[in-house]
Amino acid sequence: MDFFEHQDRARRNTSRLVILLILAVVTLVVSTTLVIAVSWQVYQYGNYSLQSLSKELLLSVATVVVGVVFLGWAFKAVQLSAGGKVVAERLGGRLINLKPEGLHEQRVLNVVEEMALAAGVPVPPVYLLEEPAINAFAAGLRPQNAVIGVTRGAIEKLSRDELQGVIAHEFSHILHGDMRLNTRLVAVLHGILLLGLIGELMMRGVSHTGSSRSSSRSDDKGRGNVVALVMVVGLALLVIGYAGTFFGNLIKAAVSRQREFLADASAVQYTRNPNGIAGALKKLGGGSQIEASHAAEYSHMYFGQGLSLSKMMATHPPLEERIRRVDPNWKGVVLGDEVFEPPAQATVPQQEAIAGFSAASASAAIASIGEPQALHLQEARESLAQIDDRLRSSAHDPHGALAILYGLLLGSDGNTRQQRMTWMQSNLPPLLADQLQELDEPLGRLPAGRRLPLLELIIPALKQLEPQDFVSLKRDIGTLLISTQQLGFMEWALLRIVERNLGMQRSVQGRLPLAALGNESCVLLTALARAGNTTEQTAAEAFQAAWSTLPFTARVFAEQPKAGISELNEALNRLNQMRPLQKPQLLKAMARCIEQDGRISASEAELMRAVADTLDCPMPPLLSDSQA
Secondary structure (H helix, E strand, O other), X not given: OOHHHHHHHHHXXXXXXXHXXXXXXXXXXXXXXXXXXXXXXXXXXXXXXXXXXXXXXXXXXXHHHHHHHHHHHHHHHHHHOOXXXXXXXHOOOEEOOOOOXXXXXXXXXXXXXXXXXXHOOOOOOEEXXXXXXXXXXXXXXXXXXXXXXXXXXHHXXXXXXXXXXXXXXXXXXXXXXXXXXXXXXXXXXXXXHHHHHXXXXXXXXXXXXXXXXXXXXXXXXXXXXXHHHHHHHHHHHHHHHHHHHHHHHHHHHHHHHHHHHHHHHHHHHHHOOHHXXXXXXXXXXXXXXXXXXXXXXXXXXXXXXXXXXXXXXXXXXXXXXXXXXXXXXXXXXXXXXXXOOOOOOOOOOOOOOOOEEEOHHHHHHHHOOOOOOHHHHHHHHHHHHOOOHHHHXXXXXXXXXXXXXXXXXXXXXXXXXXXXXXXXXXXXXXXXXXXXXXXXXXXXXXXXXXXXXXXXXXXXXXXXXXXXXXXXXXXXXXXXXXXXXXXXXXXXXXXXXXXXXXXXXXXXXXXXXXXXXXXXXXXXXXXXXXXXXXXXXXXXXXXXXXXXXXXXXXXXXXXXXXXXXXXXXXXXXXXXXXXXHHHHHHHXXXXXXXXXXXXXXXXXXXXXXXXXXXXXXXXXXXXXXXXX
């Protein structure tokens, strides 16, 4: 099953889960409504016959119950809409992207950066939980606001290969849609749980009132009836609410267990090293329980069983079974804590920038979307090694990352680059302008095809900027567009990636068929053909070769106008709503467009990957003939 099938199945699984949970909520609402309505009927009239219950009373009670569940869900959903950082912070996590402390923190950050670049996605923020147990998690509603959390025990007790296996497991959850499903589960279950919490509060109130009445020796019969009513309703809410939570947790556990097997298998596929993930699983026997106060709420998100639960309620499969699935020859028992010596940091030899790729490499990269291989990890390490140390250091500082972003938007054309640099030096804040000037030289020497990896590297630091910095960024880019007429196609694609990852664009559901997106596909392929070819003749040949692979009537390239930024934005916004299973057809047409002359330059490969990323299709790096 490929990335797009996973996306489609995740969407269908979400729909099925929503139906199950709606049925659970309906059952809760009916039960709660009947209990409260009957209690009120007895209190008012001393009559508990169901036939005597008025429709108005039932409807009023049902409306209140639904409102309580909905408000509980909405509150948690709004809270989680800020992204995975909400989960990480509630568990006591500390962001380490900007200031990793010591060898272990730097090592896990290196592993996450390599995996992100290999998968073709921006580097997620990494949070460290000061927990001695071995565990990790991925949280967020979509890859753009995902975070990786990892415990102190994991980074200190696992070898680099084992840690890489754990991180690959979490990236599988991000890429395959599990993370989104897990996060939504938290919100729905919170709505159900709220009924039980209200019932618990009512019972406590009754207990307090009862104590007060005994001390005052009051025999007020009416007051006693009210207390009895509140007690019955509170007890009903308590029982029904927690019963609903129990069955909701059963659904949560069943869904989570199946996804864990897939994530373990994906980790082996990503790293081509079953010993890594298997070794980490064996060490989970030494302890994986999370002690944070909110650990139970997110138990289904963890790499290992984060709580001590019964087999029926366990959110993860038995540890022995997980180990045997990735290491069939294993016949031992899970290992506990063992002596760990941090290995020396692996060094990557400096290599020359790749000059180009074969025509087949784009198709191979498309086939690997969401399923990066060990060769892509190797390419990610080489990409990092080719980025100047000054750039890598600045990439982990918010304002340094902002300076890099402005530098990437300068473009590669000499005259345009100088014109934009002059404008930036005159209009940016002095400190930012100075940082940009210092980084101009290493940015100018950045090897071809390394702009996208550098952009993916700076995303976590950009997310730490203040809101006013984003406002200034959008204003500056708009003014820059006016002063220099237009951004290049590549710079525009990079800017789209930043906007999506910083929450400047609204996420959409893929529901439109490719057949309804002919004009938008034409705008994209026309721009791609002109960006990758120096003459209108070769651009026309590339366009026609790509267009012939799509289910549309013929179009003449010369009749297609040059699209501006607004037209490209509108086209990409619509194309992003395409059904997941139909996106590969458009991607293959894009690949056909850039490989028309038989070779793909590093710049063309980077441009295609950048555009694919804006379509929520994170392409791994293209591999050269020698690498493949």
